[in-house]
Amino acid sequence: MKAWLGALALSAAVTGCPSNDGQDPPNDQFYRPIAAAIGGDGNWLFVANSNFDLRYNGGTVVAVDLARVRARAVEAAAGQPGNNCRPDATRSGAVVCPSGDFIRAEVTRKINPFAVDLAYAQYPNHQRLYVVVRGDGSLTWFDVDNAGSLNCGASAAGGACDDAHRVGVDPAQSPAGVRLPPDPSALAVDPARGWVVVTHQNVDPNLARASLFRDTAALAGATASARPVMLNTVGNLALGLSGVALLPRGDASDPTRSTFVSTSRAAATLTFLQAYPGNAALADGQPFLYQSAAVPLVGLSTGANNRSVAFDPTPGANRAFVVSRAPEALLVVRLDPANPTQVVINDAIPIPAGPSRLTVERDTSSGRTLVYVASYDARRLSVVDPDAHRVIAQEFTNRGPHTVLRDPRAPFLYVLDFLDDSLEVIDLRPTVDGGAANVNYLHRVLTLGASAR
Template identity: 30%
Template sequence: MRAGTAVRASGGGVGRRRRGVRAAAAALLPAVCGLLAGCLDSQGIDPPTDRFFFPTGMARTAGGRYLLVANSNFDLRYNAGTVVAVDLARVGAAIAECSGCCRQARDEASFLRTEATVILGSQVTDLAVAPGGERAYAAVRGNASLTWIDLDEAADGAGLLTCFDAFSGSRRCDGRHEVIRTGDLWVPAEPYTLLVLEDWVLTGHVDSGDVALFDVAGGRAPALVRVLDQFPEGVNGLARHPSGDWLYVVSRDSSRLYPFTVSMASRHAGEGPAVSSAPAVAVTSNRDGADCRSLAFSPDGTRAFVANRDPPSLVVFDSTPRADGSPAFTLLATIELGNGPSKVAVQPLSGGGYLVLVVCFNAEQLFVIDPGLLAVVHVLPTGVGPHAIVPDAEARRAYLANFGESTIWVLDFDPRSAHFGQSVLSIGTPEIPSSHD
């Protein structure tokens, strides 16, 4: 289906009456994953350039100057979503003015480079920056596309983010910056997760279980070159082992991790990318271990952390590769979490070491795990519907997107700080989701 056609959600996931913040937020991401699938941009109200509205994806720019935030337009209040740039220097200055911890929420407009905001399709589900920092990529469910944005971190003003002709007079991404199909190969429906590598971009598709593979080698425009269909339905996570060879698929409909590799040589030989798989890794240390949501590796690749929703737990493996480089997973621990684990991330610490952060959407909590102790060392209450989290090792902080209330929290992870493990700045005014027919 194409942009420009409005499709309304049906069923009981989004009611006709206004609900309270917490009741509405409990259904937000499931609705995004199902009832609103296929919703497209309407011809109604243009989105604001200076606001968060249901943020789903975030990515720190390579030079560390900006945090890019994808606003999903979940409730279809506007005719599109946006990607905005949070100026992290302004964030740091605000925290310093508050002596390290700001007690009052701040309006987001004062932190955004609003002149750089770009408009793209509704229902953005994930956002990532290329390793070289020259592009940002967004998975867009509204028109089942991979959308890319040219990124110039050194540029001032509007040149920071562009996805349109310089003379278009609009900040809306044009068709040249969207991949819906390449030749006869179409992007599958329901893109949900992204993995951006040096030469490839991969999108995982939650309904079909497909993984789409895009060639971006040499800075070329993304070209869809293969759709992998050997994975189970419910793909909602992709990760790469730090060794660089093995990629992994995570599925909410499976109790396994699925390793595979993509051959670079075959692409250059003109034969198309070759994909090799290894045996799946069972995540069955507690009950069936079903409904895996996210996977992250330690910086050295010796530990793997799997966020599992049923039962809610973090499953920890020794992921040191075998002598031949092939995957090896040995169970180390299963750590109990709050309801609804959705994302796991590794937070590097100054002076070495790291912590593991797990976002629990339903419980509205962030669990902090010490990987040496294999134990929870802190539980932080969050805003409504926490979802995306981005560590910032240089600033000794992490950024948490509260999808259900449209805010971004800044978390302090400086071991020297009196506010370690706390939210030190809330950006944006919490907002009740609007209902629609």
């Protein structure tokens, strides 16, 4: 008996107590991907994996090599399946390939779970990536480059970002002594001035719902030590702020300020936020964010559940596209730059159920503006021509399409599937091979990393 107990004690001493650190997230896969942005000279897709169900001990940010993706997509569209890939059982002519062949695993970095949004900014001497993370209440930032590297203070693949790259957690890091309020929902960046605005979807009237950071990397002569700093938060805003986007500057814009427009999932309101660089005559001279207008969205039933917002890139268009869930429609909203208190809903175009995010493209060859909208509940990607007032094409996706992005360098659309942990590639080429009609036009040709079903 004593011998047996002794052996047991020895065994315990050798193996120690069971580890409580959880399982590290994979470096070469998507896992509940929530947001993405294209950067690094347009050849890298940076994806934030949220780890929403806490299967792992953290989320990740990965870099996807778009050059390889494009090449593979062209091959797949031409009927060449490629190594390691299999036919897509749900889409004739498409293939599914392992994401690991396209993710640069060695640069994957770990962040806290529940990332909600991600944005990229190109500065004079820096390329920055920002991820707003609900899990630790931070704006986690990265230095990126044209090789797809992700630098957040971690050295090894899968390493966790250091505290210096997680802003908004420690009030001592902020000259105003503020920290990020709870429930962040979205972020937007003004790369010309380094403003990073985060919205919050809480409905507690005592909590702030918009936060301002400024990244000194945007300033001329910024050194390597330039970093984002949290400046202030704004309360007394509409409940449940959700999407946010930078209002394009027009001739009537004030040259000193940047305007962001935010939607709400709990109020029929568009909130206009302005980032002001501060007044040198003031003692604190602090830049600050404030609400410049709260404009009601009228004439809808009810209009009080809006998500993503994006602006028409056409110069002088002065219109925004808003994803609405009540009703489920794409709203086309006309803004008057001279009158910030006035918006007009020009149109409401029905789209499939559960619309989430969108992206807008100005097709320079046709002159058309197209809006791509992912509908999570309906499992569809819709292509909307706002000037034709209708959906001109639809594509079935995997089970949980959430985020959609347009490749700026090639005619492809990328759809992040939250539920199936995948990236779908949609072919936007009307013709191929010297003018022949592309049978895959507006269809999925490639999926990276679909989970087994």
